[in-house]
Structures are given as C-alpha cells and as structure tokens.
Amino acid sequence: MLRRFLIQDRSPDELQQLALERRGLAGTTKSGKIKALLLQEAIFLDFHADMKRWMRAAEHGVAAGVSPEEKNHGTGAPCRDFGNSASALNPFLKKLGSRAALTMSDQQALLQAALPLKQSLKGDILLGQDEEVSSLLILCDGVVQSVRGFSDGSQQVVGIFIAGDAVNCCELVSRRVPNTIRALTPATYLNVPLASLEELLAARPAIARALWLETAAQAAIQQEWMVWISRRSAQTRLAHFLCELSYRLKNSNGNDAYEFPLSQRELADVLGLSTVHVNRCLQILRSQGLIQLNRNRLTILDKRRLHEIAEFDPEYLGARHIHEQAQ
Amino acid sequence: MLRRFLIQDRSPDELQQLALERRGLAGTTKSGKIKALLLQEAIFLDFHADMKRWMRAAEHGVAAGVSPEEKNHGTGAPCRDFGNSASALNPFLKKLGSRAALTMSDQQALLQAALPLKQSLKGDILLGQDEEVSSLLILCDGVVQSVRGFSDGSQQVVGIFIAGDAVNCCELVSRRVPNTIRALTPATYLNVPLASLEELLAARPAIARALWLETAAQAAIQQEWMVWISRRSAQTRLAHFLCELSYRLKNSNGNDAYEFPLSQRELADVLGLSTVHVNRCLQILRSQGLIQLNRNRLTILDKRRLHEIAEFDPEYLGARHIHEQAQ
C-alpha cells in the first residue's frame, strides 16, 4: 500500500509522523501478521526519513565547506559524522561512515546507485541457492543469515549479517552461490546492480577498497567460527556465539539485553549441533546465572564470566583500515 | 653461500646450469639437511632463471607490441601468457597472469616492489602470532599453513597455501594476527612491504582488485572448510581435504600422485581430529583401494569414487573475475 511517490515528496518529519502512526496502529492490532507488516512499514518510513536528513546534511556540508578535508583532497578523507541530526543515526549509515571509511561523496554515490530500498519478511529468501548473483546487497535493518543446505536435509549457517553488512560481497566474486541468503527477521536492504557497481568501482577506488575491507572482515569472522566449531565444546561454542552476536549488535554496552533473532533450531544450524543439545547447553548457562533467554529476548547477566568461559576476545571483530596500519 | 650479486649478472641459462649442479650434488649427498639445502638453492636459482626470462619476454612484448590488447587499452586487458618460454613456467607466475588477471605491466610492478626473493626451511615461521604485519607475502614455491594456537597446546590449521597464493592478504586488514604462518615444506616467497604496497594499490587499481579477489577466493575455501568440519564425518572430511589439496596442486589431472606435504599429526590439526583417528580413517581409505600414501607420497587411485564419498565439488575453488560475471 505504500508507494514510492508517497515518500518522494514528504519531508523527513512528515515521514516520521507517518511511521509513528503505523506503530500506533500496530499496537492496537491483534493479528500478528498485520502487526509485523505495519511495524515494517514504520521502519521503512523511518529509514527514508533518516536518509533524507542525511542526504540533505551531506549536500549542505559539501556545498558550504563544512567538511574541510572533503574540499581539500577530493576522495581521500573519511568522514565519520555529519553533525548529529536530531534523530539517532541509522546503524547502516553509521557504519558506512566509520568502518568503511568512505568520503561523503562516495557514500552518496553508493546510495544513489542502490535505490530504491527493498524489504522482506521473516523467512524470505533474498538470494536463492545457485541463483545468479546480479547485485550487491547491503543490509540496512534486520538480521539475515547465509545458509548452506545439504542433500540430507540438514543445513549449516555460514554467516550472520546485521545492519550495515554487505550480505553477499564474497559471493560477488564467484559466479555460483552455493548458499541461500534468508531473512531471520523482517529486513530492509539496498540493492546495487552489478552494472552500476562496476561503474562505481571504476570511478571510485575508495568504494572498491571498502568492499575489500568488508570481505576481509567477514573472512575474519568466518575464521573465528571455524576455529571454535572445530576445537571447542558445545557450551563454549554457544557462549562464544552469544558474545559475538551481542558484541556486533552493539548491545554489549548498556544493560546487555537484546532481541535475539534465532530460534533454538536455527542456533543449532549455526553451531553445528543438534537442537536438543543446544537446549541442554542453554539450560546450563541459565542455571549458572550467566544468561536469561525467553520469548526471543536475551539478557546477558554476567558478561565477564560469559566472556571467560567462551574464551571470547572481540579483537577479531574490529577490522581496521589499512591506512591506519601503515601509520 | 649464494649471494645476490652472483645472480644479478648471470643469464637464465647459466642460472639453470647452476641449479642443475646443485641438484647433482644433492643426489650424491648423504646428510638429509645438506641435501635439502642444496635442493632449495636449486629451486632458488631456477626461479630466478624463470623470472629473468619472464621479465625479458614481458619487456620485449610490450616494446614490440606483441601483445595487442596491452597496447590498446593500457591497464584493462588481462594477459594470460607471454608465449611459452622454453622452461615450464613457474606456477606462481602462471597464477599471477591468469587468476589475478593482471596486465603485464602490473605484474612487473608487483614483482619489482617485492624483490628480493626470500626462502625458509621446513618448519620455519614466516609470520609469528601477534606479530605486526609489515608486508604482504606471496608464496612462489612450497606449501605453508596458517595455524591458530590455543592455550591448552592444541592447534587448528585455518589455511593451507600453495604456490601463487597471497599468504596473508586477510591479515593485512586487521592489525593483530592471531595466527602463525609456518612453512610445511621448504618455501620460496616474495615480500611486498606495506609502504610499497600502498603505492602500488593507489597507482594500479587492478592490483587492488586482484587482492580483493584473492581475499574472496580464500574466504570461499575457508567457508567450505567450515561446512565440512561442522557437518561431515571424519572420513568425509579427510577425503574432502585430500581432494581439495590434490585439485589445488593441479595434480588432479595426470596420474593423480603428488608429494603430500603433511604428516598425520598436521593433518589432524587441519581436520580438527585426533591423530589416531586420522590414522584409522586413512587405513579405511587405503583398504577401500581409494588412495595410497607412504613416505609423503600420495596417490589417488580412484578419483571418481573418492570425490563421491567426499561430496567434493571443485566449483568453489574456481574464483572467477567479476568482469566475467557481468558478461
């Protein structure tokens, strides 16, 4: 029911007002499905509002020379912030500015090539097994997984992506994709067609660099997974995964409670265990007073001790820019 | 005893003659250590001979316009071959031209930034755990592994690299390296200091692209490892690894026999199994007439059946260039 022309002409504030209405409606609705739909529309509207504000600020900044590095040497200077707009900045936009270290104009170019925004519901397949890869997907909101299916019906999750991650930057390189990309929660994402991407990469080396970094960061996470899958006990694996996810969702600070997007069944597919055993391990962690998990809400009660038994060292998650290394 | 000024002034043929002498000497020597040293010197000399020929051919090609694409659009055209010199081309140089899809001048620039060639003996550490990464390492000959050590003394191999692979391109991105890079066989490698690399990347986007591809290809392999480590039986893992290594060493064609660079102990560290169990699995494969393994020489007797029980599909190993995908 939402159409794009509706969004194009609205101001950020109007959009946010609309989002608020949806949320209100959702609160009074009984049916879970419709509720989810309304909430997703709200997210959609909010995101567009954020983006409009961001775009405006960016243009203003460039035009008025608010960002001096940007003026001085064109494409070289990363720009971390655009001077706090009123609303909390979307995590996706945040990451674009910080981890990827893109300049403002690079970020805009990327966004413009990627529009329009797409959405999918929980369980939807963003990219099917053995499907041709025709575009780069960048996740803006929600959680998605990359899962490898086997002939015997079992499956193994090989990656979890959260807001800001490039979902298929590894798959871009090899033509065949043996994995299915599936949404674990309602998800919002950008879609950069390969042709536009090639243009961008050719014209803006910083974007190519950013994608390389993203690939390497994901490889580091994957390697960590491999290590603890092969060498650690079920308990440790589980604890480690909880730590990692919590850390990546940035809920590691604050009260350490967050919406946990996986069922025990899905957790089992991540950890390479059976659901029964996942359950038992969870019981143990609970009984030790380390975590609390019910109704999809995870609370980490004793972060220090959990990190300890998980042998969790978050350093591998903090990919840094090659420029910083070289000093 | 070999010094560089010795090599600089020799012709390729002279170098190869010297290499031949070393090999001869090695044949008559009793002590294993000295023998290994002589053989390594021979490889060193051979490699320099190959490289000199290659450099000469490249210069000639560019100057005389033998390679038309190269002339037409400067940096765009991959160059697969430089017209078969007499000796078999080094696998490293081969890969540089094909998989990485670099132009001739890019290849030369990379080589020049990387010299001089380095060597290390079996068991040597190329890059220690938590050591600062100060250069990109490209393997020219031999086999090296990337291994993660644990507090309890056990360890897990997270990557095997063969001639042509960039050994630490993933580690380039994050400052800390939790892995130790160790030579499994005598190894020859190039060393590109970070500073030179940065210059190269800035000046030659094709090299940056190549490194990105390399990173992605390694991530694909790693993912495959993760999948079979977590979901498959010990037998299948073992068989799969043998298939992969055989395939990557390009001995998958021909008689399917090759020098196997790993002891059972090391194999166990790769597969995440105990050495005893690796041994038993090997016994089974042997008794089924699938392989033959003694004195570090592996022969695959029934490739089809081995691939079958390993559920081996080599497609993930063939990373292709993004240009090819987009058609």
Add this chain to the structure above:
DNA sequence: CGGCCGTTTGAGCCACATCAACCGGGGTGG
C-alpha cells in the same frame, strides 16, 4: 477448540577422544 511450532526432558548409542604401548627408520653422538 485443534494443529503447529518451539521448547523441554529422558533413554540409549555411536563416533571420536584419550591413554598407552609398540614398531620402524633416520639422524645423532659416542
């Protein structure tokens, strides 16, 4: 109210780990 999905709990079993001993070969020191 009935069906379905996610969770929980129990019983039994198997793949793989661990411990321990032995063998054979090559390098080393006397």
Add this chain to the structure above:
DNA sequence: CCACCCCGGTTGATGTGGCTCAAACGGCCG
C-alpha cells in the same frame, strides 16, 4: 660403525560428548 633416541605411524582398550529417537508441554494462530 654401532647404539641410541626421537619422531611418525600403527594398533588396542576404554571413556564420553553429543546425536538420535521419542514423547510431552506450552503458546500462538486459525
């Protein structure tokens, strides 16, 4: 040149972590 030792491979006995099968429970949705 011989004796030794150390390392890689081989084999057996025994223990156990995690899987499988099976059944019950609770909540959500239709």
